[in-house]
Each structure stands twice: as C-alpha cells, then as structure tokens.
Amino acid sequence: MAQQTRDRDKRQAADKRQATKKKQQTDKAAARRLRENARRMTGDIDYTFLCLVVLLLSIGLVMLLSASSPAGSSDFGDPYYFFKRQMVFTAIGVVGMWFVSRINFDRYKPFVPLMMRVCVILLILVAIPFIGKSFNGARRWLPIPGIQIQPSEFMKPIIAMYFALLISQGKYDLKKLEGNIPFFAWIVLIVILMLLEPHLSGAIIIAGIGVTLMVAGGTPIKPIAIAALPVGAIGTLGVYLLSPVRWNRIISFLKPFGDVQNTSYQVVQGLYAIGSGGIFGRGLGQSIQKYGYLPEPYNDYIFAIVCEELGLIGAAVVILLFAMLIVRAVRIAMNAPDTYSTLVAVGIAAQLAIQTTMNIAVATSSMPNTGVSLPFFSYGGTAIMTLLLEMGVLLNISRYSARNY
Numbered sequence: 001m002a003q004q005t006r007d008r009d010k011r012q013a014a015d016k017r018q019a020t021k022k023k024q025q026t027d028k029a030a031a032r033r034l035r036e037n038a039r040r041m042t043g044d045i046d047y048t049f050l051c052l053v054v055l056l057l058s059i060g061l062v063m064l065l066s067a068s069s070p071a072g073s074s075d076f077g078d079p080y081y082f083f084k085r086q087m088v089f090t091a092i093g094v095v096g097m098w099f100v101s102r103i104n105f106d107r108y109k110p111f112v113p114l115m116m117r118v119c120v121i122l123l124i125l126v127a128i129p130f131i132g133k134s135f136n137g138a139r140r141w142l143p144i145p146g147i148q149i150q151p152s153e154f155m156k157p158i159i160a161m162y163f164a165l166l167i168s169q170g171k172y173d174l175k176k177l178e179g180n181i182p183f184f185a186w187i188v189l190i191v192i193l194m195l196l197e198p199h200l201s202g203a204i205i206i207a208g209i210g211v212t213l214m215v216a217g218g219t220p221i222k223p224i225a226i227a228a229l230p231v232g233a234i235g236t237l238g239v240y241l242l243s244p245v246r247w248n249r250i251i252s253f254l255k256p257f258g259d260v261q262n263t264s265y266q267v268v269q270g271l272y273a274i275g276s277g278g279i280f281g282r283g284l285g286q287s288i289q290k291y292g293y294l295p296e297p298y299n300d301y302i303f304a305i306v307c308e309e310l311g312l313i314g315a316a317v318v319i320l321l322f323a324m325l326i327v328r329a330v331r332i333a334m335n336a337p338d339t340y341s342t343l344v345a346v347g348i349a350a351q352l353a354i355q356t357t358m359n360i361a362v363a364t365s366s367m368p369n370t371g372v373s374l375p376f377f378s379y380g381g382t383a384i385m386t387l388l389l390e391m392g393v394l395l396n397i398s399r400y401s402a403r404n405y
Contacts (some may be wrong), residue, residue: 045101046332046398052325053376053391059318060376061090066285067305068298068379082298082379089381093388100392105341105400109165116162122151123193132197140197150382152194152202157390159190160209160347167217168340174218183214201370205354212350213343266301267365269294273304274364281311298379300371303363322356322375332394335401345397348390 065083072081125142126132132139133148141148163183166172172179187210194203215221273289276282287308290297297305307315326349333345352375359374361367373380375387 044399045395046328046401049325049328049332049391049398050395052321052328053388056318056321056325056376057090057388059321060374061086062284063302063306063309063377064298064379066287066309067290067302070291071298074292085381086379086384089385090388093385096385097388097392097395100389101395101399103396105393105396109340112158112161112165115158119151119155119158120189120193122149123155123190126151127193127196140199140202147381150380152197152199152206153380153382153386155190155202155206156209156351157348157386157393159186159206160213160351161344162186163210163213163217164340164343164347167213167343168338174214175220180214180219183210183219186210199371201358201372204358204370205351205372208354209347209350213347216343216346266295267369270301270304270363271365273297273301273308277308277311277315279312281307281309281314284309299373300359300369300378301363302377302379303360303374306377307363319360322352326353326356329394332398332401336397337400341397341400345394348394351390 061083064086065080068082069079072083073079075081078084122142126139129139131142133141133143140150140152142151163186166182167174172182174180174183187207190206190210191203194200194206211224215224269289273287273294276288282288287297287305289308290305294301294304303315303318306318310318329345329349329352333342333349336342336345355372355375358367358370358372359378362369362372373383376384
C-alpha cells in the first residue's frame with residue numbers, strides 16, 4: 001500500500017512537471033508571437049537614421065557644388081555642371097529610397113541570386129576593352145545612351161544580400177573550412193574582375209563586406225586573420241608592384257614631399273588644403289586648392305576641401321555624423337526581425353564604415369591613394385543612386401524591427 005502511494009505521488013509530480021514545462025513552452029511561444037506581431041506592427045521607419053542620411057546628403061551636395069564649380073566653369077563653361085548632374089541622380093535615388101523603404105523586404109529576396117549573376121556579367125563586360133570605358137587609366141564604366149554606369153557600385157550591396165541569403169539558408173556550416181570555400185570563391189572571382197579594371201579600392205571594399213558577413217555568419221575570426229590578412233597584403237603589394245602608377249602611390253605615401261611636382265603632387269596639394277583650413281576653415285566656397293591645384297577636388301579628395309573650407313571643427317562634425325550613421329545602421333541590424341535582414345544591414349554598415357574610413361585615410365595621407373569616393377559627398381551618379389537605395393533597404397528593415405532602441 002505504501003509503495004502504491006509513493007508511485008502515485010511520483011506520477012503526480014511527473015505530471016505536474018510536464019504540465020509546468022508545457023505551460024512554459026506555451027508562454028514562450030505566445031511571447032515570441034507577440035514580439036513578432038509587435039515588429040510587424042511598428043510600421044514606422046527609423047527617423048533618426050533618416051535624419052542622418054538627409055543631413056549628410058545635404059552637406060555633401062553643398063560641398064560638391066563648392067568643390068566642383070571651378071572645374072565645371074573651366075571644362076564645361078558651367079559652374080553648376082557637376083552639381084546639376086549629381087542632383088538628377090540624387091533625385092532618382094531619393095525616390096528609389098522611398099519606394100524600397102516601403103516594399104516588403106522579402107519580395108525581392110528570390111531575385112537576389114539573379115542580381116548577383118547579372119552584376120558578375122556586367123563586371124566581365126567592363127573588363128572587355130572595346131566595351132568598357134576608360135578614364136584616367138581605369139576601365140570601370142559601361143556606356144549607356146545618355147549615361148554611364150559603374151557596375152562595381154551595384155556589386156557592393158548585391159554581395160551583401162547574396163551572402164546574407166546563403167548564410168540564412170543554413171546550407172553551409174561556416175565553422176568548418178569546407179563551408180567557407182563557396183564564399184571565398186565568390187570573393188576571389190569578384191576581386192579578380194575588379195583588378196582587371198583596375199579598381200583596387202572597390203576590390204578591397206567588396207572583399208571587406210564579404211569577410212564581415214562571413215564572420216557575422218559564424219566564420220571564426222582567427223583563421224581569417226591567419227590566412228586572409230597575409231594573402232590580402234601580399235596580393236595588394238603584388239598589384240602595386242605590377243603597376244608603375246600604383247608603385248608611385250606607395251612611394252608618395254612613404255615620402256609625400258619627395259617628388260612634389262610629379263608622383264606626390266595630389267597628395268601634397270591635399271595636405272596643403274587640409275593644413276590651410278586650420279581650426280575654423282577659410283569659409284564655405286573660399287577654397288583655394290580647388291582652383292586647378294588639387295586634382296579631382298570634387299571626387300576622391302573632396303574631404304580635403306571640406307577641411308579647407310570648414311576647418312577642423314567642420315571636418316570633425318562630418319566624421320561624427322558618419323560615425324552616428326554607422327552606429328545607427330548597426331543598431332538596425334541588431335534589432336532586425338530575422339537572420340537575413342540582420343546580415344544585409346551588417347553588410348551595408350560595413351560598406352559605409354570601410355569606404356568612409358578609406359577615403360578619409362587617403363585624403364589625410366594615412367594610406368596610399370586608392371581612388372575611393374566619400375559616400376554622400378563625392379561626384380558619381382551610379383554611386384549616389386546605389387547608396388540611397390541601400391539606405392532605403394536599411395529603412396525598410398527598421399520598419400519591421402522591434403523598437404527597443
């Protein structure tokens with residue numbers, strides 16, 4: 001009789017534990033559904049992020065107008081030539097950003113593999129001499145009636161979306177070597193195509209986006225640091241050694257005042273612009289270096305003009321705005337509703353961080369000149385249009401994210 005009582009008590013205790021466990025699972029599922037519904041019902045974009053985008057875009061357009069007006073007057077007889085062309089692509093990009101921010105993010109996910117293949121085909125076409133258009137020794141553009149497109153700009157967000165899709169599908173175990181091989185194969189292919197243009201800065205940025213997503217997806221950092229960094233350093237050095245122009249850039253970086261009238265001319269003029277700005281700057285529109293002294297003042301070296309006209313304080317404000325934008329993009333990634341959205345946001349944030357850092361480092365002679373543009377500031381129709389579409393993607397992700405930040 002006592003044994004039966006003990007058995008009954010054990011069964012009752014086990015049933016109670018089972019009921020409690022089931023209730024906990026039900027409560028967790030209900031809480032998860034509540035969070036998911038809350039994410040779906042937020043509806044509003046991240047207005048802080050949008051304000052930062054608008055602010056940087058506005059400052060960038062004003063600085064582009066100031067930096068490009070002398071070149072527009074001398075080369076095309078119109079001081080507003082570059083500004084007006086940039087405004088056209090900016091308007092297209094803003095409209096595109098609005099549409100992308102409102103379209104359900106999952107609708108164009110099935111088309112990502114196709115977009116990746118199209119971008120690779122475009123990069124191949126650019127490498128063909130009689131198809132791709134050259135400028136200043138680089139063949140980076142595809143001529144289309146009325147405009148020219150730069151496929152490498154399209155590849156930056158597409159590789160982020162494609163890698164994010166592959167990782168989110170769970171087909172590859174990134175913690176194992178064989179799981180990383182397809183991703184490294186894509187990176188090597190794209191880098192080779194970019195170096196054929198040649199476009200070293202674009203290759204570095206795209207490789208950086210890809211590696212960042214791999215690490216975010218589970219690839220251990222240590223093997224990448226051991227393998228990728230030496231390979232990348234040797235490959236980059238090899239590219240510079242095989243090209244006299246790029247080797248001269250190394251020399252001008254190491255000895256900026258060694259050949260002021262030739263190989264180091266642009267570097268030195270950029271440093272003059274930064275140094276002459278002082279703390280408060282010469283004043284908006286008052287740059288001297290943009291009048292035929294500093295080559296490409298509206299493109300790769302526009303940050304030097306920012307420093308000259310707005311001074312150390314103005315340059316610090318611009319850097320702070322970029323830092324705030326990148327941090328906000330990371331927060332959007334952290335609060336994204338699913339793995340795919342998180343990784344896409346991480347990829348775009350990585351692009352912003354790498355490209356901005358490289359441009360400022362080049363302008364301040366902290367690294368060799370690689371010909372990289374400054375987001376929102378530098379002249380380039382394809383670049384500004386694609387960048388604004390990427391901002392639309394981040395705004396779209398923020399619309400479906402939990403608002404706990």
